[in-house]
Amino acid sequence: MLQGRQASSTPRVTRFFAGVAASISTSSLISAATLIDSVLRASGLSDLPPAEPTRFKGRARSLTDLRAGVMRRNDLLNPKLTPQEIEDVVAYLNVTYYKFPQ
16 A cells, blocks of 8 residues: 555656756756755655765764864853863773774
């Protein structure tokens, strides 16, 4: 039964996104195609598997990135961490989780 529902809604969804793509300027057409592809993949209406994210923002790739991340979070704290406390947090995270060379 679910197969019948997906099959009948696919042309409607495809027509909708085709209309959206036609109304977008040429310069952003590639972004729109990526968005449409992502929506169709996530909804299960595409035969392709869900796309992998192009960039994962949660993990630092260097000690400098880790320090910048701690400083960004410090902006949300009240009271703020001192510079020494920031370095202590960076050192703790590096030793415990990241293991970047010093």
